[in-house]
Amino acid sequence: MALSRRMAVIGVGLIGGSLARILRERGEVGEVVGVGRQAPNLQRAVELGVIDRYTHDPCEGVSGADLVFLATPVCSIAPVLARIAPFLAPGCVVTDGGSVKEAIVSTCEPLMPEGAHFVGGHPIAGTENSGVDASFSTLFQGKRCILTPTRQTDPPSLEKVVRMWEIAGSEVVCMDARKHDRIVAAISHLPHMVAYSLVNAVGGYDRFDESILSYSAGGFRDFTRIASSDPAMWRDIALMNRSALLEMMDFFERHFQALRSLVEGGDASGLEEFFLRSKKSRDSIQ
């Protein structure tokens, strides 16, 4: 039996578009309805065969759907769900792809009408690009997808979402939302904060009559590529994952200060040990 007769994808960009592509490719979905605000992007999605049809109205979009994927920016997920909730068909499963889970799950679960079910999710995948043109069916292949069920989660609905991500090629891991938020704060949100701060520090250094940035070579450019990410998206993530992010920023801070003390003290063996420990960890994830 196919995964879904009719699926609504709200937000047809890199994530929503890539998921729709693979499910259609595998024949796991009867019809995909795209929902979004920008007509050119949605028209392009139809041309590319990512979706069957589209609407700008999310309430109309979810009509008759047995599966809804919310792939909008993190701040919009709960507001969109609040709008569509009254229009969800009985038995409909709603899941999302937001990179922050505690705030989203705790807001979304109480919004669900009787007989429809919410499952929080976050595929750990992405590229620097956005929009449906950037989507591709193997985006999730071999990547992890974290689901964050609660005691309220409907088991068959969880099973359906697990199956959806397995069809997409992901390894599905379930954990509580607080743990998820700390993990992504560490491996994704913190590096972005560090990169944004580094570029502002180097770009803001004004003790010379020319910009230091003009001397940057390939290494600096590679290292700071993520500081080109969308400012509005990262504003929302920083606001929504505030407490986990602060914990990780402070954790980083302690390590950075420990290194600063080694540099200040000219501690040769301490410095080598610090760098070696880091190199070993880094090499373990090559």
Next chain:
Amino acid sequence: MALSRRMAVIGVGLIGGSLARILRERGEVGEVVGVGRQAPNLQRAVELGVIDRYTHDPCEGVSGADLVFLATPVCSIAPVLARIAPFLAPGCVVTDGGSVKEAIVSTCEPLMPEGAHFVGGHPIAGTENSGVDASFSTLFQGKRCILTPTRQTDPPSLEKVVRMWEIAGSEVVCMDARKHDRIVAAISHLPHMVAYSLVNAVGGYDRFDESILSYSAGGFRDFTRIASSDPAMWRDIALMNRSALLEMMDFFERHFQALRSLVEGGDASGLEEFFLRSKKSRDSIQ
């Protein structure tokens, strides 16, 4: 007239090997003598046509040379120069490729014998790889090379080193050593300290029963690639560029703390402004 009749390259790795390759390719050097400790690497350099012959004795290696390139780790440059100084031919020009300049130039200049001349230099180029097998003749093509002459620098010797790097395809910039050290502290040494600290922070987070690092995706891996760099080399750089590095670490720290305050205060417009400023700087060096 060719640049050099006989050139000694002390340290035939990525940097020394790449410079020897391009100068030979252009017919700008009569003979290249390689100096190093590891016979297999030096034999390989002969096989690859990077050098004509080699010796393990730096004093013998510089005999009769009119150009000497010191491409050893930063901590060895001055000690090696102290050994070879009595064996330098009159008129010989000695230059280096060390990524720290003030400590090296201030130690090396007084070591030079009458009639031989030192010019400090640093090509802003490199890859993650090392050894002569990693060298290639276009490594310096289109890259900047910073030279740090002083009031003691012999003008014709400076001219010769400028010409050498221009033959290698670099854009040569002259500045004082203190400015150089601050620039590389900012664009290279600081990012390494940040990356090493980030990996140690994330790798050292022990509040879960599993390692957070196992969740790292492509973004984290790309961002922390430089934390795989050689710990001994970075120990030496941190020791030798201590004061400039501390200044830049503190400068970064202030920006990171400013961002932390914005996150803690939930300051949406402040966060977006911070990220946008960074994105603009980063995009300007694409």
